[in-house]
Amino acid sequence: MKKKIFFGVIFILIAVGAVLPRQGFAFYLLGDKLRVKGSLYEFIIYGTNFKKSTNEYRDTNLGLVRTKATLELLYKAIDCPENALNFFGFYRYWYEATPDIDKRYRQSITPYLRRRFQKCNYYSDDWINEMYADWYHGPWNIRLGKQIVFWSEVELIRTVDQINQLDLRYSSPGIDPWDEMKLGLWMLRGFYNSQLPGQLIFEFMWIPDFRPVRTPTEGTFWGGNPGPPTPNEPPYYGQNAAIEEQWIKSRPKRDLKHSSFAARIRGNSEVRIFKTPYLLDWTLSYYRGMNNTPVARRKYLGVPSTTNTDPNTLNGYGNRLANQRLAGDPYTDLPSHRFWNYKFYHIIGGSLQSFVPKLKGVVRGEVAYEINKPESTADAKENAPSYAKQITGSCTRNTVNAGLTYDVPIPVELLRHPKMQWLGANGTLDTSFGYFGQWRLGDVKNVRTTFGYQQKVQTGFTISSRTGLRNNALTPVVRTLWNTRKWGYTAFALAYTPGAHMRYELGYLMFYAKNVWDSREAQSEGKDNVYLKMGYEF
Amino acid sequence: MDMKVKRSFVSTGLRVLIILAFSFPVLSRAGEVTFPTFSYNEQELAKVREWEKTWAGKKVTTETIDQVKDFLSEPVYKAMKNPKTFGTDSLWFEVVPYRPYAASKGMTEQTKKYAPDSKLDANEALVNFGKVSGYPFPQPKTGIEMAWNFDGNTRGDTHHVMNEGEVVDCKTRLERHAGHLRWDTYWASRTDLPPVPAIPADQNQRGIFRSYFQRHIAPVDFVDTTMLEIRYLDLTRDEDLWVYTAMFRRIRRYATSQRSDTIDGTDMIYDDQDGWYTSPTWNTYKYIGRADLLVGRHVDNKKAERKTGQGFWNGIQRERANNWAVEVVSKDKNYIYGKQIWYLDPETWQMNFKVMYNRQGELWKTYEMFYDEYPTALGQKAAYMACEHTVDFIRSHGSPGKYTMKGLSLDIPLTLYQTGSLKVKAY
Numbered sequence: 001m002k003k004k005i006f007f008g009v010i011f012i013l014i015a016v017g018a019v020l021p022r023q024g025f026a027f028y029l030l031g032d033k034l035r036v037k038g039s040l041y042e043f044i045i046y047g048t049n050f051k052k053s054t055n056e057y058r059d060t061n062l063g064l065v066r067t068k069a070t071l072e073l074l075y076k077a078i079d080c081p082e083n084a085l086n087f088f089g090f091y092r093y094w095y096e097a098t099p100d101i102d103k104r105y106r107q108s109i110t111p112y113l114r115r116r117f118q119k120c121n122y123y124s125d126d127w128i129n130e131m132y133a134d135w136y137h138g139p140w141n142i143r144l145g146k147q148i149v150f151w152s153e154v155e156l157i158r159t160v161d162q163i164n165q166l167d168l169r170y171s172s173p174g175i176d177p178w179d180e181m182k183l184g185l186w187m188l189r190g191f192y193n194s195q196l197p198g199q200l201i202f203e204f205m206w207i208p209d210f211r212p213v214r215t216p217t218e219g220t221f222w223g224g225n226p227g228p229p230t231p232n233e234p235p236y237y238g239q240n241a242a243i244e245e246q247w248i249k250s251r252p253k254r255d256l257k258h259s260s261f262a263a264r265i266r267g268n269s270e271v272r273i274f275k276t277p278y279l280l281d282w283t284l285s286y287y288r289g290m291n292n293t294p295v296a297r298r299k300y301l302g303v304p305s306t307t308n309t310d311p312n313t314l315n316g317y318g319n320r321l322a323n324q325r326l327a328g329d330p331y332t333d334l335p336s337h338r339f340w341n342y343k344f345y346h347i348i349g350g351s352l353q354s355f356v357p358k359l360k361g362v363v364r365g366e367v368a369y370e371i372n373k374p375e376s377t378a379d380a381k382e383n384a385p386s387y388a389k390q391i392t393g394s395c396t397r398n399t400v401n402a403g404l405t406y407d408v409p410i411p412v413e414l415l416r417h418p419k420m421q422w423l424g425a426n427g428t429l430d431t432s433f434g435y436f437g438q439w440r441l442g443d444v445k446n447v448r449t450t451f452g453y454q455q456k457v458q459t460g461f462t463i464s465s466r467t468g469l470r471n472n473a474l475t476p477v478v479r480t481l482w483n484t485r486k487w488g489y490t491a492f493a494l495a496y497t498p499g500a501h502m503r504y505e506l507g508y509l510m511f512y513a514k515n516v517w518d519s520r521e522a523q524s525e526g527k528d529n530v531y532l533k534m535g536y537e538f
Numbered sequence: 539m540d541m542k543v544k545r546s547f548v549s550t551g552l553r554v555l556i557i558l559a560f561s562f563p564v565l566s567r568a569g570e571v572t573f574p575t576f577s578y579n580e581q582e583l584a585k586v587r588e589w590e591k592t593w594a595g596k597k598v599t600t601e602t603i604d605q606v607k608d609f610l611s612e613p614v615y616k617a618m619k620n621p622k623t624f625g626t627d628s629l630w631f632e633v634v635p636y637r638p639y640a641a642s643k644g645m646t647e648q649t650k651k652y653a654p655d656s657k658l659d660a661n662e663a664l665v666n667f668g669k670v671s672g673y674p675f676p677q678p679k680t681g682i683e684m685a686w687n688f689d690g691n692t693r694g695d696t697h698h699v700m701n702e703g704e705v706v707d708c709k710t711r712l713e714r715h716a717g718h719l720r721w722d723t724y725w726a727s728r729t730d731l732p733p734v735p736a737i738p739a740d741q742n743q744r745g746i747f748r749s750y751f752q753r754h755i756a757p758v759d760f761v762d763t764t765m766l767e768i769r770y771l772d773l774t775r776d777e778d779l780w781v782y783t784a785m786f787r788r789i790r791r792y793a794t795s796q797r798s799d800t801i802d803g804t805d806m807i808y809d810d811q812d813g814w815y816t817s818p819t820w821n822t823y824k825y826i827g828r829a830d831l832l833v834g835r836h837v838d839n840k841k842a843e844r845k846t847g848q849g850f851w852n853g854i855q856r857e858r859a860n861n862w863a864v865e866v867v868s869k870d871k872n873y874i875y876g877k878q879i880w881y882l883d884p885e886t887w888q889m890n891f892k893v894m895y896n897r898q899g900e901l902w903k904t905y906e907m908f909y910d911e912y913p914t915a916l917g918q919k920a921a922y923m924a925c926e927h928t929v930d931f932i933r934s935h936g937s938p939g940k941y942t943m944k945g946l947s948l949d950i951p952l953t954l955y956q957t958g959s960l961k962v963k964a965y
Contacts, residue, residue: 035965037758074965086965141962150787177785193958201958268957270744279744279778281791281957353791357776362791409796416798416874418896421932426800427874471705471935472803473714500715500757537758 027538030075037072041503041535043171045221048508051526054225057108062101063221063529064170068094070180083137090130092180093120096170098221108219108226110241116248117169117217129184141191146184149205151264151285152366153351154403157436157462159368160285160349163205163262165213165292168520169222175491175507175531183211198267207260210252212342213292215520217244221527227325237331239387242321246314250294250340260289260344280354287347294340295374295394304379304390314339315390343374345396361408372396378448386453386517398441405434405462415467426468434462451519458519459484473497487513487522505533573649573676574641577860577884583636586858590635599630606633609832609858611881613893613904613931617850623934625708625847634855637836639885639911642694642918644730648672652735658682663819664689668726668747668771671735673887681823681864687887688880689818694920694946695731697722702756703926703939705803711847716802717756723950724748726771730916731947741952745771749955753963759785760802762964766955767794773817782960789960798874804937805928807874810905813889814866814880824865829881832856833890834908839924839940842908849936851927854908860884866892875902886921896932903930914947922946 028035045063047054070092078085096118099106109117116122125146132145152161164182171181186209192202216222218241227238252258264285271278302313309323310316311332317339324331351366375397378389409428414420416427438458440447445454452458464479475495482488493507508530513522578586598606603618610618621629641649649672656674657665662682664674673690675683702717725746726736736742748769754760762784769777777794797808797816809815834854841853861881868875876897881890891906910924927938953959 037761039758076965088965136962148787152788153790191962193953193956193962195953199956199958266958277772277775281780281789355776355778355791355793360796361793364791407793409793409799411796411798411872413872416872418898418900418902421896421902421930424933424935426803428796428799468800468803471707471800471805473705473707473712497714497757497759498712500713503759 033076033079035072035074035076037074037538039068039070039535039537041068041070041533042066043068043176043531043533045171045529045531047221047527047529049526049528054526057104057219057225059102059104062098062105063527064531065097065101066094066170067097068092068180084135086134088130088132088134089128090184091127092129093127095119105219109217110219110237110245112245113217113219113241117220122167122214123211129180129182131184139193139195141193143189144187146186146209147189148182148184149189149262150182151283151349151351153283153353153364154366154405154434157403157405157434157460159366159401159403160283160287160347160351162287162292162347162368163207163260163289165211167214169214169216169220171222171531172509172521172524175493175509175533183214185209185211198269201266203262203264203266205260205262207262207289208254208256208258210258210260210290210342212247212251212290212294215244216523217241221529222524224523238325239318239321242318242334245334246339247294249334250338250342252290252342258290260287262287262289276357278354278356280352282353283349283351285347285349285351287349288344289347290342291345291374294342295376296391297339297341298393300335300337300339301391301393304392306390308390311335312337341374341394343394345373346371359406359408361406363404363406365402365404367400367402370399370401373399376448377446380445380454386448387450389448391448392446395447397444397447400437400439400441402437403434404436405432407432410465412467424470424473426472429465429467431463431465434464436460436462451517451522453517455485455518460488481521483519483522485514485518485522487511487515487518487525489521489524501536501538503533503535503537505531507531507533571650571653571676573646573653573673574639575676575884576638577636577858582860586636589858590633593633594635596633597630598633600628606832609830611829611831611891611893611904613901613929614832614891614906616901616931617904617929621850623708623931624850624929624936625706625711625934626845626850626852629850630852631832631854631856632841633832634836634857636857636859639835639883639921640919641885642730642914642916642920644728644734644916644918645672648729648735649676656686658686661819663773667773668736668745671727671729678825678862681825681866682818684825684862684864684882684887685814685818685821685823685866685880688814688882688889690727691887692724692727692729693886693888693922694914694916694918695724695728696948696950697922697946698944698948698950699922700755700942700944701939702942703804703937705805706847706849706936706938708847708849708934708936713846714803715756716754716760716804718752718754719944720750720752721950721954722748722750723952723955725952730914730918730920731949737952744768746955747771751954751959751963753965764960764964766957766960768955769816773819777816780957780960782964784964789957805903805930805935806905806937810892810928813892813905813907820870821866821868824867826863826865826879829861829863830858831861831881831890833859833861833881833883834906834924835859835883835890835910835921837908837910837924839908839910842925842938842940844938849927849934849938850929851908851925851938854925859890861890883921888921901931903928912943912946915945915949916947918947920946 043066047061047063073089075087120126132143135142149163166181187207189205194200219226266283302308302315308316309320312335349368353364355362377392415425440456460483462481466477477493480490489511491509496504510528511524513525516522516525618629652670673687678684698721700719705714728734752765754763764782767779779792779794782789842851843853864880866878876895879893894903896902905928907923908925909921911919911921923941925940929936
């Protein structure tokens with residue numbers, strides 16, 4: 001029955017595309033004061049090379065069958081050049097049907113996390129991704145409400161752009177748009193557009209809200225496999241599911257002292273280098289906020305030993321859970337107190353971008369210096385893999401992240417050849433070459449990280465390229481990321497935009513990793529997939 | 539003679555001599571300039587009026603097109619004869635009488651003031667570009683002079699318009715809708731809106747020649763995307779382009795080095811905007827003669843019509859005009875067009891249409907710009923596009939569009955053309 005519903009939705013989307021008028025866009029109500037936009041999308045992922053161990057947790061190869069609706073409202077209450085007031089809202093709701101279609105997949109996810117995974121209800125206000133009042137008065141712009149902030153300049157890499165965290169449970173950046181992956185935060189945000197030299201724009205934020213990153217849920221397509229199957233199914237949940245539940249319960253209370261603050265200056269300055277004028281867009285930023293992942297609370301840490309099975313302590317609870325999993329015993333409920341603390345740290349950042357005539361492209365760079373970033377610690381001598389080590393406490397470290405990209409439109413003579421005009425190609429590959437570096441400063445031997453344990457330096461390179469065919473009705477895209485530690489991914493996608501409303505995208509993602517514990521992305525090794533997105537936009 | 543009278547006589551005589559001495563060159567130079575210029579002289583006009591007695595007010599269709607073949611460009615005739623190529627069974631237009639354009643007071647004054655001294659340097663750049671305005675060569679002799687006249691047509695100096703159009707695949711009849719609001723300002727070569735001829739250097743420290751700000755209103759995916767592009771007085775300098783993509787909430791710098799990219803999947807490339815968007819110095823020009831053709835100079839775009847899947851407008855009002863035809867070849871040997879033929883209006887120097895050939899010399903596209911005269915905020919008149927279409931003969935594809943005039947010669951704040959506006963003016 002559920003399969004019929006799923007294929008029914010697909011059929012309706014295709015049929016809608018065939019019969020609806022081929023012109024049209026957002027519509028207006030209330031005397032053009034209210035603009036209404038929205039979309040309905042079906043997003044399907046089909047795994048192509050599950051590992052044998054993963055097959056034990058699947059009846060099908062489906063990785064995602066998500067139906068998602070979005071609604072964007074813009075109400076222009078006051079619309080004068082020097083004084084304007086708008087109300088903006090971006091709302092969404094989704095239903096993820098894979099657990100309904102695939103029984104073993106369903107059993108791999110804890111009921112507590114599955115409820116949060118299948119629907120848009122991780123937090124009660126998740127259906128509101130953005131909702132704010134936006135007031136312009138002279139050079140001032142004040143925005144109050146739930147918002148998403150984009151501070152990044154380079155593609156596929158986030159260095160200074162750390163204000164809103166991501167929901168990584170369903171897809172990866174580049175497949176879903178950023179504004180739908182980022183988690184909105186309630187905040188007060190202001191801009192002052194000065195007429196000082198350099199056209200300086202001053203920006204500040206007060207954020208009395210916090211939402212940590214949502215990592216892939218254990219048992220789902222993008223998450224790790226749960227514990228080994230037991231005769232007592234369900235459940236057979238693993239350590240990651242337990243930690244995710246602990247983290248949800250450790251979210252800091254709403255309290256003004258948990259507020260984050262951020263400020264940025266944006267400028268636009270002309271400089272001459274060897275007589276060539278360059279118009280530089282630059283930013284300087286500062287952020288004080290909570291780290292997106294927590295560190296262990298010392299009070300409830302417990303003895304860092306595998307013999308500690310006290311469920312009221314973090315180490316003890318983890319050990320007890322591991323034993324119960326092996327024995328097939330019922331699990332112990334989480335205690336009422338929090339095991340984890342989300343702690344503040346600081347980021348000082350800067351970015352620069354300019355068109356470089358000699359390179360015929362745009363060069364962008366950004367750097368972020370993370371100060372006192374909280375980390376958990378472990379005994380380097382303990383004979384256990386990084387993710388299984390007993391936690392000994394917490395510390396802070398400084399980290400430098402840097403990204404550099406070079407965007408260049410590359411003319412392709414073959415596509416421009418008169419004999420190829422039937423293809424309707426724009427004849428150019430819009431290509432971006434990127435470099436990313438991370439340097440963890442100080443001693444990292446005792447820092448307990450699940451991924452990249454004891455690694456001081458990360459170096460990565462990215463390439464993304466796209467072109468337009470059939471007058472941009474078809475857009476092929478390729479993206480690839482390669483880390484010098486021999487992990488990475490490549491994605492091929494073909495987007496089809498036949499008319500005003502229907503959107504289709506077919507893609508293939510392949511991952512590789514020498515050591516899956518080198519990074520969160522390396523964990524995706526064995527999750528190669530074909531995906532299809534199709535939707536209706538209005 | 540009384541001494542006082544004698545002194546007065548001498549001083550008056552000297553004053554007259556001084557005035558004559560200074561005014562002689564002005565009078566002399568002014569004598570060389572004839573402006574406004576018109577499409578036809580009296581005799582030619584009489585013949586045109588005679589022809590119009592038969593044709594004015596008539597609807598010319600695919601079936602009757604051969605009767606006016608002599609007054610049609612090759613691509614328009616070809617399209618009219620083969621309407622199925624552009625998604626319809628029949629194409630038609632209406633013939634209207636020729637009407638001369640009214641040159642604005644500012645354009646007339648500036649042309650008369652600066653044209654007598656106009657000259658080109660060794661690189662065929664206009665000497666004193668940015669410090670002068672008007673049409674530099676009202677009686678041009680070469681193609682490059684015509685191109686600089688085209689560049690001098692500022693159409694009221696600022697423009698605010700809404701442009702909506704379709705990208706039409708005439709074979710499958712599939713269409714994609716696109717639309718934007720656009721604000722343009724000439725920072726130099728100004729003729730009408732004070733300060734003329736240019737915004738003073740202390741308010742234009744970056745040496746901007748022209749800038750535009752654009753806000754997309756369709757398709758849905760691009761709603762609230764804004765663009766800012768700046769063209770500089772330095773003719774060797776690339777334009778700067780910023781795009782605020784609403785979907786990604788980011789202001790990004792874009793490379794303008796690839797100006798032969800198509801614009802959002804239309805049949806136009808970036809260089810095609812307004813006929814030719816960038817500096818005249820990027821091409822070589824050859825004047826190939828006058829072309830008395832039916833073009834859209836006073837077009838009521840409400841009468842322009844088409845059905846879904848049709849890439850070429852019906853209902854255009856075409857009038858005769860004796861265009862200047864110029865063959866244009868890019869200095870870039872790998873340029874996407876092998877050559878273009880520009881058809882420039884003899885009165886406003888606007889481009890009435892152009893024909894683009896591929897590198898094998900085949901007819902590829904034509905871009906017809908259909909104008910109308912609009913009142914400016916300064917009580918003058920200026921011709922601006924009312925609608926347009928670019929059609930691709932090889933692929934049976936078309937990009938018809940219409941403009942809604944919001945204002946010409948408006949006092950658009952220069953602060954609009956700052957990157958800070960990209961987010962602020964996104965909706």
